[in-house]
Amino acid sequence: MEKGLGKSKEIKEAELLKELTELRHMVDAYQAIGQAFLRIDPKGMILDVNDPFTSISGYQREELLGRSIFSLSSEENPENLNRKIIRALFKEGHWEGEVFGKRKNEDAFPAWLSVKAGKKRGNTVLSYSAVVIDFTSIKENQKHLEKMAHYDVLTNLPNRSLMYDRLYHTLSLAKRHKYHIAVLLLDLDRFKEVNDSLGHHIGDLLLVEVAERLMETVRESDTVARMGGDEFLVILPEVGSSNNAASIAQKFIDYIVKPFFLEEHEIYVSASIGITIFPIDGDDPDVLIKHADTAMYHAKAQGKNNYKFFTEDINKSTVERFTLETRFRRALDKLEFHLNYQPKVDIVTRKMVGMEALLRWYHPDQGSVMPSLFIPLAEETGLVFQLGEWALRESCRQNKDWQDQGLRPVRVSVNISPRQFKKSDFMDIIQEVLEDTGLDPQYLMLEITESTVIDNVEDTILMLRELRKMGVGVSIDDFGTGYSSLNYLNRFAIDELKIDRSFITDISKDEDQKVVNAIISLAKNLNFKIVAEGVETKEQLEFLENTECNEIQGYYFSKPMSSEEMHAILVKDEPFEGTPYLS
Ligand code: C2E
Ligand code: MG
Ligand code: MG
Helix, strand or coil, rough: HHHHHHHHHHHHHHHHHHHHHHHHHHHHHHHCCCCCEEEEECCCEEEECHHHHHHCCCHHHHCCCCHHHHHECCCCCCCCCHHHHHHHHHHHHHEEEEEEEEEECCCCCEEEEEEEEECCCCCEEEEEEEEEECCHHHHHHHHHHHHHHECCCCCCCCCCCHHHHHHHHHHHHHHHCCCCCCEEEEEEECCCHHHHHHHHHHHHHHHHHHHHHHHHCCCCCEEEEEEEEEEEEEECCCCHHHHHHHHHHHHHHHHHHCCCEECCCCCCCCEEEEEEECCCCEEEEEHHHHCCCCCCCCHHHHCCEEECCCCCHHHHHHHHHHHHHHHCCCCCCCCCEEEEEEEEEECCCCEEEEEEEEEEEECCCCCCECHHHHHHHHHHHHHHHHHHHHHHHHHHHHHHHHHHCCCCCEEEEEEEEEEHHHHHHHHHHHHHHHHHHHCCCCHEEEEEHHHHHHHCCHHHHHHHHHHHHHEEEEEEEEECCCCCCHHHHHCCCCCEECCCCCHHHHCCHHHHHHHHHHHHHHHHCCCCCEEEEECCCCHHHHHHHHCCCEECCCCCCCCCCCCEEEEEHHHCCCCCCCCCCCC
């Protein structure tokens, strides 16, 4: 027994030693191929680890021995993972799969874990061996590869393939929500020259900077992609109008012509841009891009450094509009604006009781541009504030000047655009202009439109009261064309209603007579003065003479005239005779 026992002990020791040696060899073998390896007992306690595992885990070997393997499992793993592994080992003797390990510094890392049963005695497993592959760098590589597949390496912009994805996606949204998308294809004009003369290295630097400038110009929701070479594609979702696309294209062009400083070189290039609009020019990515390409070649053919829409009509209207806008900005600086004055004539005495100041834009090459063209543009671009204030100031100054010359004082009416009226400093500006010019407020009248007053009734009521307190008159212009609810007209401190010209023009028609009569009786009830606009014929005048209309403004008595002509009229100060105007 003793012997037996002794023998068995010897055998046991020998077996254990053999086992340990085998294990050691295994550990070494894994170590040799750089694979992290560890051995655990059936309870999950670590029996041995190799160096690669210590470097993955961040622990020293001694810190790991006797520690539970489960303490190296990250919280990012699903809750039941440990149980799943234990059951698989119990039933099948092995498990492998993706897990998150936890390093000593608590960082989680993605890994591949492969565990299998090691030595057995009878049916009892004595230990398990586990191989761990750290996926961190593989995952990073994967991300890198993905990025390489979607992004241009040089500029970091989305490449052609990601651009297609985005365009496809943007188009499907736009189809659903029915909005317009603009696709801009931009090609540099002198890139080949730069490349050929200064080398590819400078060419590359140039492309990187062009990409940066493009990115700086667009909004976050827009996509700028590099199509290859010196070609870039820009997707503008929800562009609104072709005008916006044009203005962004122009911004690109303006920005790209500025010098590039690359190493010791100062480089000048320009860009040609082709623009297509969804849904007008096509509704799939290929067609839109193809047409943008055609448009871009037209831009090149027409002297480069410009943009072209694929659709000729858009081209025409947008370009006209856009050049108008550019010219308009310049006109403000150069004071190409002036005022004309049109008399308002008392219907009984035929004497001038007031005048309306009307803006004129005289362009040195293009001649007169009518306000119907540029006022809406001024509204849209915000230039109306500057322009409107100028018109107000100039009308007041001129009127005061005439009065100072001893001429009979009359009231000057100035048109105020809705945006001007709604701006918070509007009242201050009126006050300031009156003070600066010295004009008595009773000689100023503001013409506002129906839409202006009904837009924000409560504020308007307060402002109109304030104006009345100041002594400034207020007139509702183009009355009858808006939607003013007659209900609250009586709440406004208004002095005058101007019946819109359209009713006067058709006054021979029965229904228009009814409208005019209705407006006049309403105005009378509310104690407003009534002015009829656009009176051209004797017939119109006679009709109005039989109503309670107070004043006439129209070609029958006088067209708008220059300040010199108005001066002469004031000097004469005679009643108007009037002649029918034949258009
Ligand atoms: P509005 O205020 O209704 O001005 C009257 C318009 O009718 C003027 O056109 C005037 O020339 C025209 N008119 C007057 N009598 C007759 C007539 O018998 N027959 C015809 N066919 N037309 C007549 P205009 O000068 O082209 O001005 C157009 C509009 O532009 C003005 O309409 C006004 O809304 C706006 N506007 C003019 N000046 C200014 C300004 O300084 N500021 C703002 N915000 N708008 C202005
Ligand atoms: Mg007016
Ligand atoms: Mg009017």
